[in-house]
Amino acid sequence: MFLIKNEYYFNVLKMPYKILKKKDLGSSNMLVEMELEVPLIAKKARAGNFILIRINEKGERIPLTVADYDRNKGTITIVFQIVGKSTKLLSDLNEGNELLDVVGPLGNEIHVKRYENPIIIVGGGVGIAPCYPQAKELKEAGNKIITIIGARNKDLLFWKEKMATVSDEFIVCTDDGSEGRKGVVTDPLKEIIKRETIDHVIAIGPLIMMKFVTLTTNGSGDLPKVKTWVSLNTIMIDGTGMCGGCRFSTLDGEIYFACVDGPDVDGHSVDFDNLLKRSGRFKDQEEESMRCYCQEHGYSQKKEVQ
Amino acid sequence: MSGHSILLKIFDDNKDKILEAGKYDKTEYDEFIINLKNAENIRINILENIKEMNSIDAKKLGEKSGISEQAMQCNIEYLKELGSLKFMGETSRFFQNIIDESLKKDTFPNVSIIRDTNLCCGCGLCVSICPVNAITYIEGTFELNEEICINCGLCFAGCPRSFFPRVIKHSNEGINTTIKHSESVNNYMEIYSAQTQDTQIKQVAQDGGIVTTLLKTAFQEGLIDATLAVGESENPHCPLPMFVRNEIELLKTSGTKYSNTPSLKILSQSKKFNKIAVVGTPCMMEALKKMSFYPLNKPFYENISFKIGLFCMESFDYNSILELLHNEFDRSPAHVKKMDIDKGRFYLYNEDGTSVDIPLKRIKKYGRLGCFFCDDLTAEQADISIGSIGSESGWSTVIIRTQKGADLFERALKRNLIDKKKINEEEKSFITLSNIAKSKQKTYKDNRRPKMIEQEPKKRIKNFDEVPFGLTEDLAFKESLRCLQCGRPLCVTGCPVNIDIPGFIKRIKLKKNFDAIHHIKTYNLLPAICGRVCPQELQCENSCLLNSLGEPISIGYLERYIADWERKNQLKECPDCKPTNNKKVAIIGSGPAGLTCAGELAMKGYDVTIFEAFHEGGGVLVYGIPEFRLPKEIVKSEIETLKMINVKIHYNSIIGKTLSIDDLREMRFKAFFIGVGAGLPIFIQVPGLNLNGVLTANEFLTRSNLMKAYRFPEYDTPIRVGKVVTVVGGGNVAMDSARTALRLGAEKVIMVYRRSEAEMPARKEEYHHGKEEGIDFRFLTDPIRFIGDENDNVKEMEVVSMELGEPDASGRRRPLPIPNSEHIIETDTIILAIGANANPILTRSIPELKLNKRGYIETDENGQTSIEGVFAGGDIVTGSATVISAMGAGKKAAGAIDNYLTNL
Numbered sequence A: 001m002f003l004i005k006n007e008y009y010f011n012v013l014k015m016p017y018k019i020l021k022k023k024d025l026g027s028s029n030m031l032v033e034m035e036l037e038v039p040l041i042a043k044k045a046r047a048g049n050f051i052l053i054r055i056n057e058k059g060e061r062i063p064l065t066v067a068d069y070d071r072n073k074g075t076i077t078i079v080f081q082i083v084g085k086s087t088k089l090l091s092d093l094n095e096g097n098e099l100l101d102v103v104g105p106l107g108n109e110i111h112v113k114r115y116e117n118p119i120i121i122v123g124g125g126v127g128i129a130p131c132y133p134q135a136k137e138l139k140e141a142g143n144k145i146i147t148i149i150g151a152r153n154k155d156l157l158f159w160k161e162k163m164a165t166v167s168d169e170f171i172v173c174t175d176d177g178s179e180g181r182k183g184v185v186t187d188p189l190k191e192i193i194k195r196e197t198i199d200h201v202i203a204i205g206p207l208i209m210m211k212f213v214t215l216t217t218n219g220s221g222d223l224p225k226v227k228t229w230v231s232l233n234t235i236m237i238d239g240t241g242m243c244g245g246c247r248f249s250t251l252d253g254e255i256y257f258a259c260v261d262g263p264d265v266d267g268h269s270v271d272f273d274n275l276l277k278r279s280g281r282f283k284d285q286e287e288e289s290m291r292c293y294c295q296e297h298g299y300s301q302k303k304e305v306q
Numbered sequence B: 001m002s003g004h005s006i007l008l009k010i011f012d013d014n015k016d017k018i019l020e021a022g023k024y025d026k027t028e029y030d031e032f033i034i035n036l037k038n039a040e041n042i043r044i045n046i047l048e049n050i051k052e053m054n055s056i057d058a059k060k061l062g063e064k065s066g067i068s069e070q071a072m073q074c075n076i077e078y079l080k081e082l083g084s085l086k087f088m089g090e091t092s093r094f095f096q097n098i099i100d101e102s103l104k105k106d107t108f109p110n111v112s113i114i115r116d117t118n119l120c121c122g123c124g125l126c127v128s129i130c131p132v133n134a135i136t137y138i139e140g141t142f143e144l145n146e147e148i149c150i151n152c153g154l155c156f157a158g159c160p161r162s163f164f165p166r167v168i169k170h171s172n173e174g175i176n177t178t179i180k181h182s183e184s185v186n187n188y189m190e191i192y193s194a195q196t197q198d199t200q201i202k203q204v205a206q207d208g209g210i211v212t213t214l215l216k217t218a219f220q221e222g223l224i225d226a227t228l229a230v231g232e233s234e235n236p237h238c239p240l241p242m243f244v245r246n247e248i249e250l251l252k253t254s255g256t257k258y259s260n261t262p263s264l265k266i267l268s269q270s271k272k273f274n275k276i277a278v279v280g281t282p283c284m285m286e287a288l289k290k291m292s293f294y295p296l297n298k299p300f301y302e303n304i305s306f307k308i309g310l311f312c313m314e315s316f317d318y319n320s321i322l323e324l325l326h327n328e329f330d331r332s333p334a335h336v337k338k339m340d341i342d343k344g345r346f347y348l349y350n351e352d353g354t355s356v357d358i359p360l361k362r363i364k365k366y367g368r369l370g371c372f373f374c375d376d377l378t379a380e381q382a383d384i385s386i387g388s389i390g391s392e393s394g395w396s397t398v399i400i401r402t403q404k405g406a407d408l409f410e411r412a413l414k415r416n417l418i419d420k421k422k423i424n425e426e427e428k429s430f431i432t433l434s435n436i437a438k439s440k441q442k443t444y445k446d447n448r449r450p451k452m453i454e455q456e457p458k459k460r461i462k463n464f465d466e467v468p469f470g471l472t473e474d475l476a477f478k479e480s481l482r483c484l485q486c487g488r489p490l491c492v493t494g495c496p497v498n499i500d501i502p503g504f505i506k507r508i509k510l511k512k513n514f515d516a517i518h519h520i521k522t523y524n525l526l527p528a529i530c531g532r533v534c535p536q537e538l539q540c541e542n543s544c545l546l547n548s549l550g551e552p553i554s555i556g557y558l559e560r561y562i563a564d565w566e567r568k569n570q571l572k573e574c575p576d577c578k579p580t581n582n583k584k585v586a587i588i589g590s591g592p593a594g595l596t597c598a599g600e601l602a603m604k605g606y607d608v609t610i611f612e613a614f615h616e617g618g619g620v621l622v623y624g625i626p627e628f629r630l631p632k633e634i635v636k637s638e639i640e641t642l643k644m645i646n647v648k649i650h651y652n653s654i655i656g657k658t659l660s661i662d663d664l665r666e667m668r669f670k671a672f673f674i675g676v677g678a679g680l681p682i683f684i685q686v687p688g689l690n691l692n693g694v695l696t697a698n699e700f701l702t703r704s705n706l707m708k709a710y711r712f713p714e715y716d717t718p719i720r721v722g723k724v725v726t727v728v729g730g731g732n733v734a735m736d737s738a739r740t741a742l743r744l745g746a747e748k749v750i751m752v753y754r755r756s757e758a759e760m761p762a763r764k765e766e767y768h769h770g771k772e773e774g775i776d777f778r779f780l781t782d783p784i785r786f787i788g789d790e791n792d793n794v795k796e797m798e799v800v801s802m803e804l805g806e807p808d809a810s811g812r813r814r815p816l817p818i819p820n821s822e823h824i825i826e827t828d829t830i831i832l833a834i835g836a837n838a839n840p841i842l843t844r845s846i847p848e849l850k851l852n853k854r855g856y857i858e859t860d861e862n863g864q865t866s867i868e869g870v871f872a873g874g875d876i877v878t879g880s881a882t883v884i885s886a887m888g889a890g891k892k893a894a895g896a897i898d899n900y901l902t903n904l
């Protein structure tokens, strides 16, 4: 037994980081799901964790949240939206291809236990994916899960069935009403927290969505205050607390690192305005990088990609 | 001041021993102690004043204690060299370590260090000084009997080579307006070419016979009752110091013996006489002069009436003279009548008057190493100096320096014993003398370090190629010749891993480069790296004996040269390894600490695996230190060497995340070394930290180095530098950030540092490079606020000027803000490089691991942590330090792991 384990580790340490499955999500051509064979990470991964990948020798290190894991198969699932050169490059890889580096699991896992009151999980856009393991783990622990997912339009929606299986109540919204309720995710959120006592809210999605979720739950106005976790996808390099690139500031000016203090953090303390400004730091370069890549590969640059 | 009352105690405790030794009788002993006590009290007073004034200003201190500035400077120099001014940051030129060690034991250093470092010029003074006769001089060197020695340190303090204050060098005795000064021959009154008129003397004299004639005059006039001169022992040409009491005996001493003579060793016997003359080489004159400034041995020098100095280019041990005669002339000394140096040639005269000669250059190598440290040709500290240079054969050049000397010369003239011609400064003879004197000063000063050829600043700020190109083979060889091959090499004591420096330099000197690299690698597995990034100016080169001249051996350059030579010739020198013992050791982190520990263990036969969080190995060497300072190829190649000796590396493996220590235990690792570094950036607490354009040096350097953002967009990782980049900090990290910013296209790079230039911890060479590249250094400046525009992009930094206050616990003077000195620096990028903290990822995952308050791992001196089988070293134990200290820790831990696993 001992021997087998010992060899197991050494064997998996030598394995390449292979893409086992790839599929497009929704019908926007912008969302991709991939299953990676990374047994060591799969063995440890928990809801809330992320990984860093590097596609090739010249690639950046990009953080991606663990959207699902299968410990038996030794795989994790990632979901990403094509927004820039690196994600474009990643989307151009196929089943059977290998990534140069995958490291993780990084970041803190969420606290899973049986809470007294229901939990609301709000997922927006590509942020729907990381909601899945959180919902799953919390549901398995016996919690009542109310899920709200939203997107600009129906083409950008995905994992509806999958999310529904781990939810007790499931609400879909689109900005344009092409599917589910027309409107933003905070509309049903308001109704629910008015309706019943909620233990806490988990919000994962675009910064602007998370900002409005926290404004909804911060106890201002006539709504009760509800503890809210948000998941920060700041710019990262090492993911181990070394570079400080991922830092964010709280409203009272304290500095934290998303990679080691998060990624899930108390949403009411985050200075979203500062974060929104920081997130655009490398916009020019990112565009330049994308432009070069598209030229080299004969793509026409899709402006709507943001 | 502790040290100094100790001195009196030593003398009290050893009174009987001293009296028994017989140099001092009871009255002399008492007189001596009174002198010493007075001197000590003055020094205690000076120290108090220094503390009070918080400065070492000789003039002001002198005024305060009522001592002349000159005497004050002598005292200050003394205090400094004996380590008492360390609290002001003033340390002994090169004996501080030894002094610290002595002071720990309440003792003082002795002259064995002078001998062991080849500094000794063999004047013999210490033998006379020692109050208990612990020093005996035999065959060109002395022995110090540690059992007799009472550790009073008088010999060290008196030795002309431990230190020789500059004020003494340029002092002149008596106030005399006729004294002239020349750069080449120092102070003098007149210079003559002179010849004896005494026929007897003429026959035996070396040159003009002036020394003997002057001594004869002194005897005849009753000015002296003895002279300390040099005769010949039973071995031909072997000098024997002796006291001569009359004119007749004097003739025996005439003529030069080129082997050096510790004449002053018998100075302590001079008490028997009332007035003596001493004849000797420049170093002996220095010894006498120094002695007159420090009250170490009153009874011996008070009766010295005349100091007659001989010109001297260099001297030889008697054994070297024998070797010289044998090798160059195939002669035994018995067949040589006289030796002489004239017009750049060395002459041997045979009994029959014929002679043979060779160029002076050929005899250089037989010279005493101690002579290397001498810049005095003309015996500047004598009353009269005499030599042959500057006069025709049969004549001597005579430099009259003091009134005493002038009187004696005058009397000899009156007695018609001397014929003279005046030499003026314009004359050819003076110019010859002056040139040769300067050339001696020059060999001493010119003993320069080689310069590496470097990329021009203008060009290099546009690329990331390495700045210095390394030494050429010729320069390296030449530099190796300069090393003195010290018997007790001080350089080694300055090296954190105690590389046998003279050992490897000797191999370069012998052109055995392959042996040299092999030799280094038994001490240090990463020489190409250390040669480039070690702060040599604080370590080996600081301790190198030659540093006393300001130009230590370029140990770092040579280390780099030899490692580059190996790489260039693709001679991967694989260290010898023991056969594998199949015991598994896990190394966590591949920084210098981890790599060294891995290498050492692999050589001992262990099965070693490194786990590294990043996708590349090397730690700070790859993500921190930029390409232009340490090409990444080198780090790669050093890691390849490790792989060749079977070390395995797994990247992307964060221990504490990807794998736990328990997982590693399951993998049957039996011992662990943690070398995870101090990666966590520190932020200064000022408003505006989170503005865009404010980033840590870690982020900036990691993007540029590890992710190669400097080659964006070829590489995908972006980096942003504005027009004006301001770096906060003064260490290597700050320097590297600033120079990287320049290379990434910043128009202007400013570095703000809150202390002054002197305190800046960055490597000196890099600071120098940074200056050349045009970095704008703002010392004594500290940021207080970062100011942004409406989009939260930084646009200005508000700073305050600082001044240095009292020294703090670290001994460095604390910077304090100057009120109302706030001002604005316009800048659009701010890089923070003010230090790092422990990285908690691993340590948090092992709760039972004992940490200190600041989160660093606690270990014993061998790296053993609070958990059995778990060792640690490098920055995660010490906090941010240096590459070589991390390597030292890795090496020590490897030894401890070997011990642990052997005894398991």
Ligand SMILES: Cc1cc2nc3c(=O)[nH]c(=O)nc-3n(C[C@H](O)[C@H](O)[C@H](O)COP(=O)(O)OP(=O)(O)OC[C@H]3O[C@@H](n4cnc5c(N)ncnc54)[C@H](O)[C@@H]3O)c2cc1C
Pocket: B204, B205, B206, B207, B208, B209, B210, B211, B212, B213, B228, B229, B230, B231, B239, B253, B254, B255, B256, B257, B258, B259, B260, B261, B263, B279, B280, B281, B310, B311, B312, B313, B314, B315, B316, B341, B386, B387, B388, B389, B396, B397
């Ligand atoms: C080691 C040495 C190196 C010298 N190198 C140079 C040189 O490079 N250029 C130059 O112009 N002159 C040099 N001299 C001086 C020169 O050789 C003559 O000593 C000087 O010109 C005096 O000549 P004189 O005929 O007047 O002395 P003399 O009347 O012959 O008297 C010589 C005196 O020198 C003393 N003496 C002899 N040997 C030693 C010794 N080893 N140590 C101490 N005292 C000694 C004797 O006791 C004697 O009193 C050197 C002397 C010595 C000892």
Ligand SMILES: Cc1cc2nc3c(=O)[nH]c(=O)nc-3n(C[C@H](O)[C@H](O)[C@H](O)COP(=O)(O)OP(=O)(O)OC[C@H]3O[C@@H](n4cnc5c(N)ncnc54)[C@H](O)[C@@H]3O)c2cc1C
Pocket: B533, B534, B535, B588, B589, B590, B591, B592, B593, B594, B611, B612, B613, B614, B617, B618, B619, B620, B621, B624, B625, B626, B653, B654, B655, B656, B675, B676, B677, B678, B679, B701, B732, B733, B734, B736, B763, B839, B841, B842, B873, B874, B875, B876, B880, B881, B882, B883, B884, B886
């Ligand atoms: C920019 C810069 C310039 C410098 N310049 C000089 C200089 O000129 N001269 C000099 O002597 N010193 C210099 N230093 C300091 C010197 O580099 C460090 O003191 C030295 O590298 C420390 O070595 P280390 O092995 O302890 O740690 P590091 O070099 O920091 O290596 C630690 C390694 O461990 C890895 N690691 C961390 N956590 C984990 C984990 N949980 N699991 C697995 N791996 C992990 C890290 O990724 C890293 O590779 C400089 C430092 C910096 C940042």
Ligand code: SF4
Pocket: B111, B114, B115, B119, B120, B121, B122, B123, B124, B125, B126, B127, B155, B158, B159, B160, B161, B162, B262
């Ligand atoms: S130089 Fe003179 S005093 Fe100094 S150690 Fe040598 S012999 Fe002794």
Ligand code: SF4
Pocket: B121, B260, B281, B282, B283, B284, B312, B313, B314, B315, B368, B370, B371, B372, B374, B376
């Ligand atoms: S060269 Fe210097 S050390 Fe040597 S004998 Fe002459 S004066 Fe002394």
Ligand code: SF4
Pocket: B482, B483, B484, B485, B486, B489, B490, B491, B492, B501, B502, B543, B544, B545, B546, B553, B555
């Ligand atoms: S390097 Fe300096 S201290 Fe070391 S042996 Fe050479 S000369 Fe002596």
Ligand code: FES
Pocket: A235, A236, A237, A238, A239, A240, A241, A242, A243, A244, A245, A246, A247, A257, A258, A259, A260
């Ligand atoms: S990603 Fe570098 S500190 Fe968080």
